[in-house]
Amino acid sequence: MNIVARVSDEIETPQVSMEIDPRLVPVLETVRRRNPAEPEFHEAVERVLRTIGPVIDKRPEYLEAKLVERICEPERQVIFRVPWIDDEGRVQVNRGYRVEFNGALGPFKGGLRFDPSVNSSIVKFLGFEQVFKNALTGLPLGGGKGGSDFDPKGRSENEIMRFCQSFMTELWRHIGEYTDVPAGDIGVGEREIGYLFGQYRRITNRYESGALTGKGLGWGGARVRREATGYGTAYFAQEMLRAKGSSICDRTVTVSGSGNVAIYAIEKVQQLGGTVIGCSDSGGYVHDPDGIDLPLLKQVKEVDRARLDRYVQERPGARHVAGGRVWELAAEVALPCATQNELDEEDARKLVENGALVVAEGANMPCTAGAIGTLRAGGVLFGPGKAANAGGVATSALEMQQNASRDSWTFDHTEARLVEIMRDIHHSCYEMAEQAGVPGDYIVGANNAGFVRVADAMLAFGVV
Ligand code: NDP
Numbered sequence: 001m002n003i004v005a006r007v008s009d010e011i012e013t014p015q016v017s018m019e020i021d022p023r024l025v026p027v028l029e030t031v032r033r034r035n036p037a038e039p040e041f042h043e044a045v046e047r048v049l050r051t052i053g054p055v056i057d058k059r060p061e062y063l064e065a066k067l068v069e070r071i072c073e074p075e076r077q078v079i080f081r082v083p084w085i086d087d088e089g090r091v092q093v094n095r096g097y098r099v100e101f102n103g104a105l106g107p108f109k110g111g112l113r114f115d116p117s118v119n120s121s122i123v124k125f126l127g128f129e130q131v132f133k134n135a136l137t138g139l140p141l142g143g144g145k146g147g148s149d150f151d152p153k154g155r156s157e158n159e160i161m162r163f164c165q166s167f168m169t170e171l172w173r174h175i176g177e178y179t180d181v182p183a184g185d186i187g188v189g190e191r192e193i194g195y196l197f198g199q200y201r202r203i204t205n206r207y208e209s210g211a212l213t214g215k216g217l218g219w220g221g222a223r224v225r226r227e228a229t230g231y232g233t234a235y236f237a238q239e240m241l242r243a244k245g246s247s248i249c250d251r252t253v254t255v256s257g258s259g260n261v262a263i264y265a266i267e268k269v270q271q272l273g274g275t276v277i278g279c280s281d282s283g284g285y286v287h288d289p290d291g292i293d294l295p296l297l298k299q300v301k302e303v304d305r306a307r308l309d310r311y312v313q314e315r316p317g318a319r320h321v322a323g324g325r326v327w328e329l330a331a332e333v334a335l336p337c338a339t340q341n342e343l344d345e346e347d348a349r350k351l352v353e354n355g356a357l358v359v360a361e362g363a364n365m366p367c368t369a370g371a372i373g374t375l376r377a378g379g380v381l382f383g384p385g386k387a388a389n390a391g392g393v394a395t396s397a398l399e400m401q402q403n404a405s406r407d408s409w410t411f412d413h414t415e416a417r418l419v420e421i422m423r424d425i426h427h428s429c430y431e432m433a434e435q436a437g438v439p440g441d442y443i444v445g446a447n448n449a450g451f452v453r454v455a456d457a458m459l460a461f462g463v464v
Contacts, residue, residue: 018373020046021053027068034073038121040340044128044365045072051447054436059455065463067455074127075108076100079120080170082148084162086155096167098146100180101127104457107178108144109134109393111185111214114163114192116151122340123147126185129364130393132450133386136425139397144180146171152187164195171196172203177210177403183396184214186339189260190226194219209403213396222399224414225392230264230337231415232391232422233362237333238272239426240358240381240442249273251357254331256280257338258301258308261362261389265335266292278326280338281308285326288318330354337362345370352378361385372443387429387446394421 020028031045049068056062082094097120100108110130113122123145131143150163174180184193193214200211209220217223224231238248253269253276255262266276275291281301286292286308293315300310312320327334327347334356336343340363348371351359359375360383361367367375367382375382395418402408409417429445436444 018050020050021056023056023063024049024052024068027072030069031072035121035124038124040121040125040365041128043369044125047369047443048128048132048447048451051444052451054444055448055452059452061459062455065459067458070458071102071131071451071454072128074099074101074124075103077120077124078170078174082150082163082166082170084159084166086159092163094148094150094163096146096148096170097123098144098171098174098180098182099123099127100144100174101142102131102454103142104454104461105135106140106142107176108180109141109183109396110143110145111147111183112188112192112196113145113147113185114150114152114187115147116149118147118149125340126364129386131454132447133390134393135450135453136387136428136446137390137394137397137421138424138428138453139394139421141393141397144182145185146182147185147188150187152192160192161195164192165199168196168199169203172200175200175211177208177400181210181396181400182212183393184260186259188214190214190216190221210400213399215399220399220403222395222402222414223409223411224418225395225399226260227264227267227415228395228418229261229389229392230266230362231268232394232418233261233265233335233337233360233388234268234272234274235391235419235422236383236388236426237269237335237358237360239423240360240383241333243426243430244381246357247273248333251275251333252277252331253333253335254278254326254329255335255337255362256285256326256342256366257336257363258297259338261392262335262337263294263298263301265337265362266297267294269333269335270294274333277331278329279308280324280326282338283307283309284320284322284324285329286311286318286320287329288315290317327351332357334359335362336366338366339363340365341368343367343371345374347371348374348378351375352380356380359383360388362389364389376441381440382442384443384446386450387425387442390425391418391422394418 078098080096082096127145134141215221309320312318358381428449432449433441433445
């Protein structure tokens with residue numbers, strides 16, 4: 001059954017007004033004034049403020065208590081120098097960040113990103129998104145984010161280690177099991193978490209497993225954490241289709257990126273019976289009409305850490321399109337799993353023209369505002385990242401639970417919890433969208449459901 005037809009004929013394409021509620025305009029103006037030259041942060045705030053009108057109408061006490069203003073202002077931000085010595089003996093200086101955005105629901109929680117593009121704007125946008133995402137999981141998690149403009153690409157193992165140690169030499173005083181619990185993100189995987197945790201343990205003289213997540217299995221890590229964000233995104237897309245009486249089984253799927261989130265989104269889509277015909281990296285994309293050969297992709301990206309063009313050397317039926325965007329391929333489901341603003345209006349137009357039914361964001365804010373508008377107008381179901389990629393942080397919370405109880409769960413048990421959490425997130429978004437009078441609008445659903453959880457906790461705490 002064609003889902004586009006179902007959406008437009010039976011469910012109606014969501015028709016929420018994307019005009020900002022006039023009562024929230026001064027809040028946005030203050031955010032822009034206080035945080036000049038931070039476009040990603042402004043955009044993230046604006047997108048949320050445009051959609052929380054329904055809940056503000058129902059709960060005027062939120063305005064009275066200035067909760068929107070308070071939620072848009074980080075509780076604490078730390079910027080620090082990270083000096084280290086490269087393999088040639090030269091001193092290098094990077095900048096480190098940690099934004100502790102909102103701790104109303106639990107310790108600040110969010111990843112660390114090591115990438116040259118990292119700056120205050122990116123870290124704040126990610127931290128702000130994280131607050132709502134973590135709230136949606138229903139788990140006791142506040143929101144935060146951090147990282148550095150350090151570029152790990154081309155750096156030796158020893159350089160990575162020295163950088164991580166220097167970074168933690170400042171960060172350790174701001175984090176802890178009950179305070180702030182960082183994890184990985186772009187450029188920070190299990191290897192980097194290992195170096196960071198090693199330095200944290202050395203400085204504090206405490207084996208405090210709950211101070212970082214994304215750890216290796218042998219030293220406090222959780223099963224399924226590595227797979228969780230990608231798996232969760234595939235499960236969320238499956239739930240979106242299921243809500244329309246359909247399934248991802250036998251669907252064609254494109255995935256952008258070929259990093260942690262992308263690889264495990266591909267794995268779960270394949271396990272659910274879908275066919276992933278393309279994936280990408282920053283150099284271009286691969287089209288493999290027979291379906292991505294996952295063991296080969298893992299060898300190229302996880303083991304060899306090579307570029308994606310290597311994949312086609314071993315796979316005669318596939319082609320590599322240097323500089324191309326994977327959204328050129330016709331597919332029924334699209335999962336952007338690479339980076340922010342990687343899917344623009346033009347890409348969205350191609351997806352609509354090619355009959356895409358569902359777009360679910362594995363990455364954080366990968367679709368531009370223009371792209372989202374085009375997808376919605378084209379009747380494509382859209383799952384925003386703060387809901388669709390929440391499986392990673394949810395499984396980090398499960399890692400914290402296991403650390404607190406000195407326990408280690410099986411893969412199947414942990415994955416069963418992940419599935420349950422993703423279904424609950426889908427359900428909360430779906431229900432909230434219905435209550436707001438825009439059935440099927442997961443953006444309104446996610447923003448309002450997340451906002452209410454955080455705002456109610458803050459209301460209970462008084463003005464703090
Ligand atoms: P990785 O660093 O493991 O992978 C990122 C991938 O995206 C790489 O393959 C990279 O290619 C590719 N890429 C970067 N820019 C582009 C581009 N413009 N077009 C196509 N591909 C591109 O990061 P993660 O997989 O961990 O994270 C991906 C996204 O998911 C980020 O937005 C992150 O914030 C978000 N996320 C991650 C979570 C996690 O648990 N890891 C949790 C929730 C969200 P190349 O190697 O060439 O740079």
